Each structure stands twice: as structure tokens, then as C-alpha cells.
Amino acid sequence: MNYQSIILPHIWNLKPYSSARDEFKGKEGIFLDANENPLGSPLSENWNRYPDPMQWEIKEELSDIKQIPADQIFIGNGSDEAIDLIIRMTCAGQANSIILCPPTYGMYEVSASINHVNILSVPLTKEYQLDVEQILSTVKEDTRIIFICSPNNPTGNKINRSDIYQIIEKFQQGFVIIDEAYIDFSDEPSFITELDKYPNVIVMQTLSKAYGLASLRLGMAFANPQIIQILNKIKPPYNIGGATQALVLEALRNRDFLINSIQQINHAKNTLISKLEAIPQVIRIFPSQANFILVKMEKAQELFDYLISQQVITRNRSNVTLCESSIRITVGLPEENHILIQKMQEFYS
Secondary structure, three states: OOOHHHHOHHHHHHOOOOOOOHHHOOOOOOOOOOOOOOOOOOOOOOOOOOOOOOHHOOOOOOOOHHHOHHHHHHEEEEHHHHHHHHHHHHHHHOEEEEEEEOOOOOHHHHHHHHOOOOOEEEHHHHHOOOOOOHHHHHOOOOEEEEEEEEEOOOOOOOOOHHHHHHHHHHHHEEEEEOOOOOHHHHOOHHHHHHOOOOOOOOEEEEEEOOOOOOOHEEEEEOOOOOHHHHHHHHHHOOOOOHHHHHHHHHHHHOHHHHHHHHHHHHHHHHHHHHHHEEEOEEEEOOOOOOOOEEEEEEEEHHHHHHHHOOOOOOOOOOOOOOOEEEEEEEEEOOOHHHHHHHHHHHHHO
């Protein structure tokens, strides 16, 4: 694939900033190169030295977990950083456009708007699937990105894989971004396994959900090594702090937590669904391959407000395209889910 025709010329030719830790990668020595404080830190542990700018230890651990070469992994400050960088490396403001399929993750639109990029919107079908024909007919000569979220947020369903393949195979003038933030809860295999076959695909994942590391803000993008090189070239020098790197590495090595987390959340989700089905005012529970459920119900706004007053916090999605009268409920602990159902029953009674 001719990436040079997709990447903006000034990004392609950019000479990256070279940090002190780029020039010397060792951990031992007398460090007089980076203007750090040699006295340490006012903490129980010293964080006075700059971290590895390329996070190689984490990438090597992820390489083993994901079964993908380390040079095909980009690590960002949340997936949001990857979203922003991908838009910035391909879109020259209003000279280019991206395609979004609402309802979907809101940061695609926000990042595009910040970068003054034209947004072409092709809503999902009523069953929350891609309108493939409409997407392909909406593509313009200046379109550089199509965002697909699967499992989708806020609806929770997986997107038909055959539809995604059609988009990938027919859209060759830019990148198809597949956001797999909730893939750990899905029975669908990751598109990471397809990267060698489809050089126009970038897959995004996160450690905020199944791994339980939302506060550490670490997201991942997986792509052809050439694309990873470009992303590394335009990211801030030390975008992942040393404390975050140390904690993430420790978490990744505890692989039992991930397995148990997925099992327990999926079990709790099934139990919660069965309880919701018993409430007459619940109109529809949408299929979910994530750690949340989108529920259409009577008096959704009033219920949402009542739950807030009872310190039960859900997400009102009623103002989102195709999600009218719907609330998004994250699967909590069994006792939290029990209180939610109890408060819903109180409201409707």
C-alpha cells in the first residue's frame, strides 16, 4: 500500500524530536543529559528520571499477549491520543473528510472538530449495523478515515464482520479504524489477526475496560510497522509516564485477573439482563458484547434523574441518534446491580 499518498507530506517528511532517552537507552550510568533532578523525588519511590519514550517493556509484554510483533504496537495516553494522532497525520483540516457511523464513540467527532476536519455522517441501521452501501457512496475523493466501533459504544453490539470486510476491501484511499475497546467481552476475534492481510486497517484497543486500568489512561493502536513509526514520530516525546508504565507492566503480568474479570462481568451481565427483562416498563434490551447494556424504557429521562438522586449513576443516551428513550448501564458488582434493579422498581411503582 502506498502510505505516502495517505499521510500528509509535512508529516511524512517530519524530522522527529530526539529526546535524551532516545539517544541513550541504558538504565545504568551517570545521567547528566536530560536536566533531571539528581536528588530524587519527594515520594517513597523516585520518579526523577524520564521514562522510556517508546515503552518497549510494555510492548514486549503486549506482543506476547496479543501475538503481534512489538513494532506493530503504538501506545498512547488512552485511545483518544491515537484517535487524534491518526486524524492529524492524514487530514489537512477541511481539505479532508472522515466518515462516522452514529451512534458511536463521541471522541471521533470531537477530535475531527478540533482538527477542523469535515465529518460525513452515515447512521447505523435500526439494528445498529453498518449501512455499507451508503457508506461507500458517501466516500469522497478527500476521505481519509472511516471509523468503525465494534463492539459498538453506546449500543454494545458487535458489527457484522462481513460488512467490515466489505468496507476494508473497497476503501483503499485511506484507513479503516476499528475500535475494539470492548473486544475482551466479545465472542468475536480481534482484527489484529488481519493486519498483515489488510495494510489499510488500524486496530485500537484499551486497558481501561477488562484490564481495570481506566485511571492509568493507556490505549493501544495496532498497525503496519510503517504506520506505527509515523505515530511514534508525531506523538509527544514522553506521552506515557514512568509510574504508569511500571503499574501497567505489573498488571499485564497478572493474566489471571483479566480472565476472571471477563468471566465475572459477563456472568453479572447475564443476571442483570434477566432482572431487567422482568420489569414491564423495559421496552427493549439491546444485544451486548460489552461490559454495558443499552436499555430502552419508559420515562427514560425521569428514571435517569431519579437514579441520580439515589446516587445510582447511569448514562442517559436518549439524546443520541437512534438511542431515543435509552439508558446505558455499565455492569457493576452483583450488589450494585441489585440496588439498581431495586431503585428502578421503586421508580416505576
